[in-house]
Amino acid sequence: MIRESDLSRYKCQTCRDKSCATEKLGMEELNLINNHRYISDIRKHTNILNSGSPISHIIYLRSGFVKEYIISKDGKEQILQIILPHTYLGFASLFGDKINHFLYSALTDLKVCYIGIEVFTDMIKSNGNFAFEILSSVSRESLNNFHRFINLSNKKTFGRIAEMLLYFSRVVFSSSNFQIPLTRLEIAEMVGTSRESTGRVLSKFNNEGIISISGKKIKIKDIRKLEKISRLG
Template sequence: MDIRKHLSQVDIFTGLSLQQLDEVSRIVSDREYKKGELVFSEGDDGIGFYIIISGRVKVYKVSPDGKEQIMHIFGPGQPFAEVPVFEGSRYPAYAEVMDNSRLFFFPKKDFIKLIHDNPSLAMNMLASLSQRLKQFSNLIESLSLKEVPGRLASYLLYLSDKNGSIDEFELDIAKSQLASFLGTIPETLSRIFTKMTNKELVRINGPQIVILDRTGLEDLAEGESKL
């Protein structure tokens, strides 16, 4: 599949003509990364942004004591690191590929020129950033106001909704990474999964999750019940 075809399937390029997509495709750098490879480090110059074509990327911060806190996980079709493009700032976190991945890189100077020539691009970017801000706000609320069982319940319901509100699905990240994402440690996460299983809220087989009691899981996520 050519670059233009990939771009046409990304939300921020919705509504662009074939000629405009050709203009965008000419500035794209098509890059491949191996699992575990850094895309950029916190403090690097924000020289452009990325769109994931295949694979996944985690964006995370590292505390002074070396603890990793995952801020977001991005998948195919999603852009990341757009803010430094507009702020002229440095990357505020680390970005690392979680699988062998293919990314499109958009250099800042070239992309800003495209925005001047195609104002609809700016509107699409604003819509994408607004959605990201809402997701990040929900994450902060979950991490700061909910106890760990509620955070985990919220995440499992999120995965269910993401997969079409089905009751059987797989975790999209390793449990150790999920613990980091939820702001806890693997041992605590394991104990909570065990309690959820004992209460027959879920059934767990490796990465496979089956929701047995959606209402009970929703009550836990909303803080209306405890394990």
Template sequence: MGKVPVFSSLSGQNLASVAALIRRREYPKGEILFAEGDRLDDLVIVNAGSVKAYTIAPDGREQILYVFSEGDFFGERNLFDGRTAPYTLQALEEVKTCAFSREDFRALIADHPDIALAVMEALQTRIARMENALRSIGVRSVDARVSALMLEFAEKYGKPVPEGVLIRLPLSREGMANYLGIARETVSRKLGQLEAEGVIRSISGKSLLILDREALRQSAGVLS
């Protein structure tokens, strides 16, 4: 639990007390954790694996809103008013979670205000990313949005290696398209273009290497 950002301020004894409150679950790839509209009374933290949060648009298209990975949490909107789940959550791979009941987590943040601050900081980061994505729809080309997504993945999932930054992609090409609200072919074409230009290199269907981060920033329209 000490590796989870929202609990990083706790001592060993306090961590043991927190661990006694959690309920652990495991989900195979593809399983629905919660469906949109389900009652969700827990705060859930991802211990391992990754989960996509999505809604279905009126035209039947899947719109991915978030990808939650190790250390991320969801269910915070329901801690105080018992709302239903605002989106469907599905395991992108084998997933392990730990959950706190609404009552236990509210008592926990009352006893440890630092946890509440950490939750607020994490939510601020999440909101900033969502706002950036919304701005991108209006001001960035679809090609620039693909490049910006690679930068976002590099920040969250990237691992420095001698040649650049290695990313284990949390989404397939189709998943990236659903996240950005564009065609799958556009994602594949742009990634192919970036590879031809020597900006990235595909390692496998699930990984790629960023070779020239500055060129990727320029492609995304990000000022240095």
């Protein structure tokens, strides 16, 4: 781990405009963060945070994708969301009991920054506007997650897979052509079906010309049809 304040590259200013919660921060505050962070590279498949561990740092994801998940009592993984670049990790837990409630694992190689939580808690208490911004972003995000989850749970397998494809195409990659960083089993864990069903539905979509898929490379060919399937539930 490298003390970032010594380096000239990767200043926080570089990340500020990427629509993260800190985009409304002033220069002084940005410098404060800049002086209290550590950068780190994390390799694919590494476990980042464990459930139940106390939180000492917020993790800012500079590049790469992370899965947030839990393990249910019967040992199955349930993926809750994919954390995207220029987003924070573990923010929501910060204001509750300061215990991390989920598991995080790197889906790809990552570049991250660790920022001590005191930096944030101090700024929140001293800067009302910043507090309000954070409050907005936390509640918006949790509302989004909740909605996505409700949506999923009202759908049958076909609708779920369709929605997952739209999610990756729109939210994660902003492209109809992408390489999904998940195995079939992980997709299943994300939408709440079995590995086999996931594969079957994906093949069916492929045969019907809705998508073309080869391994993890996916191309969405008929987004209207996919939207329709997703709507039907």
